[in-house]
Amino acid sequence: MRLHIVTGKGGTGKTTVAAALALALAAGGGRVLLVEVEGRQGVASLLGLPPLSAEERPVASAPGGGRVLALAADAEAALLEYLEMFYGIRRAGQALTRLGAVDFATSIAPGLRDVLLTGKATEAVGRREGGRRRGEGPFHYDAVVMDAPPTGRIGRFLNVTSEVAGLARVGPVRGHADKVTEALRSERTLVHFVSLLEEMPAQETRDGVAEIAALGLNPGAVVVNMARPPLLPEADLSSAAEGRLDREELAAGLEAAGLEDPAGLAASLAGEVDAHARRVLMERRIRSELEELGRPLLDLPLVADGVDLAALEGLARHLADQGVRR
Amino acid sequence: MSGPEAGGRLDTDALLDDPRTRIVVCCGAGGVGKTTTAAALGLRAAERGRRTVVITVDPARRLAQSMGLESLDNTPHPVPLSEGARGSLHAMMLDMKRTFDEVVEEYADPGRAEQILANPFYQALSTSFSGTQEYMAMEKLGQLHRSGDWDLIVVDTPPSRSALDFLDAPKRLGRFLDGKLIRFLSAQGNGAFRLLGAGFGLVASVIGKVVGAQLLNDVRAFVASFDAVFGGFRKRAEQTYRLLQESGTAFVVVATPERDALREASYFMERLSGDAMPLAGLVVNRTHPLPEGPAARLGAQEALAAAASLEAAGTHPAAAAALRLHAERVALRGREIALRDRLLAEHRGVPTVEVAALAEDVHDLADLRAVGDALADTPDHP
Numbered sequence: 001m002r003l004h005i006v007t008g009k010g011g012t013g014k015t016t017v018a019a020a021l022a023l024a025l026a027a028g029g030g031r032v033l034l035v036e037v038e039g040r041q042g043v044a045s046l047l048g049l050p051p052l053s054a055e056e057r058p059v060a061s062a063p064g065g066g067r068v069l070a071l072a073a074d075a076e077a078a079l080l081e082y083l084e085m086f087y088g089i090r091r092a093g094q095a096l097t098r099l100g101a102v103d104f105a106t107s108i109a110p111g112l113r114d115v116l117l118t119g120k121a122t123e124a125v126g127r128r129e130g131g132r133r134r135g136e137g138p139f140h141y142d143a144v145v146m147d148a149p150p151t152g153r154i155g156r157f158l159n160v161t162s163e164v165a166g167l168a169r170v171g172p173v174r175g176h177a178d179k180v181t182e183a184l185r186s187e188r189t190l191v192h193f194v195s196l197l198e199e200m201p202a203q204e205t206r207d208g209v210a211e212i213a214a215l216g217l218n219p220g221a222v223v224v225n226m227a228r229p230p231l232l233p234e235a236d237l238s239s240a241a242e243g244r245l246d247r248e249e250l251a252a253g254l255e256a257a258g259l260e261d262p263a264g265l266a267a268s269l270a271g272e273v274d275a276h277a278r279r280v281l282m283e284r285r286i287r288s289e290l291e292e293l294g295r296p297l298l299d300l301p302l303v304a305d306g307v308d309l310a311a312l313e314g315l316a317r318h319l320a321d322q323g324v325r326r
Numbered sequence: 327m328s329g330p331e332a333g334g335r336l337d338t339d340a341l342l343d344d345p346r347t348r349i350v351v352c353c354g355a356g357g358v359g360k361t362t363t364a365a366a367l368g369l370r371a372a373e374r375g376r377r378t379v380v381i382t383v384d385p386a387r388r389l390a391q392s393m394g395l396e397s398l399d400n401t402p403h404p405v406p407l408s409e410g411a412r413g414s415l416h417a418m419m420l421d422m423k424r425t426f427d428e429v430v431e432e433y434a435d436p437g438r439a440e441q442i443l444a445n446p447f448y449q450a451l452s453t454s455f456s457g458t459q460e461y462m463a464m465e466k467l468g469q470l471h472r473s474g475d476w477d478l479i480v481v482d483t484p485p486s487r488s489a490l491d492f493l494d495a496p497k498r499l500g501r502f503l504d505g506k507l508i509r510f511l512s513a514q515g516n517g518a519f520r521l522l523g524a525g526f527g528l529v530a531s532v533i534g535k536v537v538g539a540q541l542l543n544d545v546r547a548f549v550a551s552f553d554a555v556f557g558g559f560r561k562r563a564e565q566t567y568r569l570l571q572e573s574g575t576a577f578v579v580v581a582t583p584e585r586d587a588l589r590e591a592s593y594f595m596e597r598l599s600g601d602a603m604p605l606a607g608l609v610v611n612r613t614h615p616l617p618e619g620p621a622a623r624l625g626a627q628e629a630l631a632a633a634a635s636l637e638a639a640g641t642h643p644a645a646a647a648a649l650r651l652h653a654e655r656v657a658l659r660g661r662e663i664a665l666r667d668r669l670l671a672e673h674r675g676v677p678t679v680e681v682a683a684l685a686e687d688v689h690d691l692a693d694l695r696a697v698g699d700a701l702a703d704t705p706d707h708p
Contacts, residue, residue, distance in 0.1 A: 011358060246644070253644065258632065258635070259624070265620045268618065268621035269648045269652055272655060282686055304658070
């Protein structure tokens, strides 16, 4: 599996998961490319680096000599590259830019913009050592990870052929779109979903998995991000969720711990305990609904103090522990 | 620890009750609860006596259901309110293509409108130009405002790549439709070419190669018929932009107490001030205030030490768990306050309100009402 597309509802931590996945795949000497397509510079801000450009550059190293490179795919740069690659006409491409072809290529036809952005990722997947586009020799990258648009837009983003078909029924753009689609539909590409154990992200994940499958693409894993272990003993969960936690026993425990005003404290803490219990039960129900999708579920813990490189390395180890490798 | 510095609390009810407030725009990063906030503000305003309409863009199904609506389309649907509500609430979901079509039909004579609507290039533009959704949200807002049917319009902004796209979209679409490229593509082979100087033949052939001759023909046909419509179109975009700057408009920036969402909120507040758009305040959504009562004074270290002593003794597991839970909550609350105060230090004087995280998602009007209560009256938690 070589192209990993990471999507999820806004706010679920797609960029964090994509970066952690890239690190996990690079462990043990791999070379992995992380591609950002939304122009948000989320990867750079996560890693505390200056903004990424359309040029690949190393951003992190992984245990065992692994390397992660990253780029921010840019439709204009991809268009110029594409023109040069297929027509050898860089100069005309630059004239196009002056004319406002950026607006043309990237705004008027988002299908075209999307095919240029996804095409950047599929090109990297197929690239051989020495920069050759086809033929023999080992692949340049062991894996490519894309920090993709959110679930609300992922179907349209990846369904490049039909988006472009409305505009260009024939011609080279259409041909390029067909090739990108073939790569996206091949079993070398997986679309992973980042979810939280909350209703709306889980609903979007279920809808997204169905949409991706209907498009002939391959859904991959569901990453349950920001997972928190239950703190309450199992026996107390359901009674607390129903607001029936024994407050006298709670007060007795607080008194035994030597705290002042145990009865008042128990009353004051009981609300937190009940809400926690309700949330844990809700999370279990949502998890079982996600399990019904039949996709592997990967858990990543909540990172309390903000995500940085060290935290990403920890998350990558969590993924490795759950069997994520090249 | 204290409440928000400077600025003070956002007085939501005063904002919603003021008859001069005609438009509330909710904006912020994706996933922060913009749509829920917009719906809750709309419901509260309606129940307090205003004829209110909420425009949402692609709401979660559950949210539509929470307003008692199975589906939403491009026209406002009445939301059944409880008895005793003094105003009324309608909700609608933006259909960008329908809205665009209506604009064309309004400005072009019937024959020309038919030509435009049938043009493949127009169809692509109206369904997938990356600014169309934002632009049409603003267009719809203008329409509703001019209709005079509403005391208050609450707008939920589209889940754009950038929360700012909807401010730029009208200009971008205008610039595109009026731009050099489209003139060039539609030129009948004279003036425009001379302006471009040498190399135009090459450029034309590249465009033809890349996009195909059929698309070029569609663009030419579109520009020829759209020209008549365009003046009105652009005027309207400018009007809507100015409407956003009027004092009857209130921007409410929504963020969760997380680094990225707050950074986006900060950027947004700067941009609003740069564009002279009236910022009403900041909603810090899904916070985790400490419980009322003596637990508010129990620190994280003390709680953890107490939990450890119970665990060492092997007694009272539920109390030990409650203490660990509380320690987590105190730490989380501390981080939230630090992040919030850092933002407020950069934006002094911005009124703020906090909405505590709900244990579960919003399911019905009662849940939305609870969010509205929190928006209107957040006690100043420690």
